[in-house]
């Protein structure tokens with residue numbers, strides 16, 4: 001029997017993983033305790049996704065377990081044992097800003113929760129592929145010290161810099177920078193996932209995401225950039241842009257494209273606890289101003305926003321992921337969804353929900 005364990009299975013990446021792997025595995029075991037509603041309020045709950053997934057996929061079995069609960073998790077790993085062929089770990093406290101409110105909650109979920117899952121994988125299904133969704137925040141604010149220039153609607157890196165062509169690659173240091181409390185807890189988890197690959201020779205991989213996006217995101221003020229932006233565009237709710245003249249650039253990858261990366265790794269895992277930058281890259285990126293213009297175009301509504309000079313602490317001014325390393329390991333992979341496609345999908349999904 002082939003079983004996949006997916007943590008955070010009702011969130012953006014988790015639910016996309018459930019849908020993606022449902023016909024590739026005999027059973028999908030989901031772990032999600034709707035902690036997102038605790039972080040960001042009831043409007044960010046992912047419970048709605050649980051109902052859709054259980055109805056749609058007969059082989060999907062959800063468990064309401066907190067990833068900090070080692071004993072609760074162990075029961076599952078004991079029950080399914082070596083039938084577990086894949087662990088996709090996406091459950092997290094995902095917000096840069098929220099983490100500072102409760103550093104202990106943030107760290108125990110992001111770091112200790114990841115360690116629980118790694119250790120249980122080692123003990124009960126050591127050959128399983130273990131995929132971890134890390135973040136570009138592990139690089140802290142180092143990208144802000146790149147030579148940037150101001151254009152009409154966005155910041156851009158100087159064209160003579162080696163990162164100009166494809167973006168920031170995995171050689172960027174993770175040391176000596178302001179990560180945010182969230183970035184630091186993700187660094188701890190990221191390094192542990194690498195270490196289980198190196199030290200225990202397990203099939204682990206770290207995917208350092210840029211902005212991850214898609215119609216299943218339960219967007220909230222503090223997390224889910226494009227989803228929350230589109231929500232405001234539809235409802236005309238007020239939005240605040242924090243700093244950098246609204247020209248800060250993020251790359252955006254559709255959840256399906258990211259999970260398709262997981263699938264390529266699953267089929268032919270590279271050894272050694274690999275790290276991959278995983279984002280929209282040069283293919284899909286936008287500044288705040290550009291994203292707002294796209295939302296206005298799609299909804300036909302003028303966007304209701306104001307601007308404040310104070311940027312969010314440690315926030316990136318310009319971040320574009322270089323995915324060349326992943327492409328070199330998995331040349332058959334490619335993007336399926338452009339930024340415009342993704343925003344259209346988010347709009348269609350949100351129209352009926354907000």
Ligand SMILES: NC(=O)c1ccc[n+]([C@@H]2O[C@H](COP(=O)([O-])OP(=O)(O)OC[C@H]3O[C@@H](n4cnc5c(N)ncnc54)[C@H](O)[C@@H]3O)[C@@H](O)[C@H]2O)c1
Pocket residue numbers: 007008009010011012013014031032033034035036037046065066067068089090091092093094109113133134135136208209210211212213217218224225
């Ligand atoms: N969305 C982004 O832009 C982005 C960017 C970079 C990295 N990431 C990372 O990707 C992963 C997935 O992000 P997402 O956008 O799908 O997040 P999400 O919030 O949509 O999904 C995470 C899910 O995990 C669940 N969860 C949280 N804490 C839990 C716990 N203690 N026990 C069990 N379940 C718990 C939540 O209820 C939620 O349903 C996270 O690790 C995040 O840090 C996300």
